[in-house]
């Protein structure tokens with residue numbers, strides 16, 4: 241961990257322009273507690289009161305873990321290795337929660353998007369993006385409801401209410417996506433429909449580090465969802481002090497939302513740059529633990545017409561990343577109602593990509609997927625709110 245490391249609490253505070261409120265309690269109105277999102281030790285401690293000593297509770301927690309995260313079971317009555325009276329006692333005191341599905345849309349290109357509604361009524365989006373023709377695909381997960389960071393081109397940053405998602409809500413998005421494709425029990429090898437997690441949905445994951453770290457630790461557990469850390473990518477707009485912790489403690493792949501190559505422009509479109517300017521951000525990327533040619537850092541670059549898409553900027557981008565194991569994802573700007581930018585032309589995207597590729601870096605243009613279902617981050621939630629407001633009877 242670097243000297244500059246912040247605690248997650250401090251990181252959350254410095255990001256809090258809007259009032260941040262907490263995830264709902266893991267205890268339901270009827271007093272039952274959700275077991276999703278707890279560590280094995282926490283499950284053991286929670287069930288110790290049910291007539292078993294500490295050692296037996298630890299064994300029991302291991303069984304329950306297997307049913308929740310390997311088998312995907314949500315009903316204690318299906319836990320066939322647990323005797324019926326114990327199943328009943330567990331069901332009286334606990335639940336294995338899943339968020340409600342507020343919307344479920346499938347795009348013509350196979351992209352699927354859910355809007356999940358949590359216990360307190362707040363909502364966040366999850367998107368599944370299959371790899372065409374391969375037994376592979378990424379689940380794009382949200383880490384917060386809304387985002388405090390207000391990047392100028394991002395729709396999520398315009399939403400007023402912001403709260404962190406809890407660990408159960410974060411890992412639960414992946415589990416609910418698995419439910420939708422029936423991909424239980426957790427497949428053994430790498431060939432899976434839902435093979436990767438990208439933390440690129442709503443919110444800034446490094447402003448909710450503790451919950452994200454707990455959720456990803458659960459996802460990586462070999463006796464459960466068993467996703468390798470190589471199959472998880474965390475995208476940050478550049479919370480420099482937390483990048484070190486993320487690399488050391490989680491070791492997941494890193495994606496950095498660069499979007500501009502000068503402090504002047506980045507201060508404007510990614511306001512967090514005023515706190516952590518480019519020089520600090522690039523230094524943190526250079527020292528990111530575990531980065532290698534096999535595990536390159538992804539730089540995301542949204543292509544905004546006439547704003548950041550010139551040939552000179554492409555050259556400066558190459559200079560910034562020189563010597564780093566890196567690739568550049570060029571993302572055509574996905575417009576949303578009221579946004580003040582336009583997508584770069586095909587010709588300027590091609591010219592930009594050519595310069596980056598000539599310098600020896602992969603520069604795929606991330607095709608806009610699922611346009612017909614509002615797959616740009618934050619858009620489905622707003623559409624759902626608008627629809628609900630429209631259908632709500634006048635007070």
Ligand code: SAH
Nearest residue numbers: 394440441443444475476477497540573574
């Ligand atoms: N907060 C994190 C992760 C979520 S955003 C981050 O900023 O990295 C995931 C990616 O989508 C980021 O690179 C973000 O800049 C990009 N993005 C946001 N709005 C977009 C839009 N309208 N069009 C294209 N990309 C967008």
Ligand code: SF4
Nearest residue numbers: 387390391394397477
């Ligand atoms: Fe937040 Fe990322 Fe959107 Fe910026 S791009 S407002 S950090 S979600």
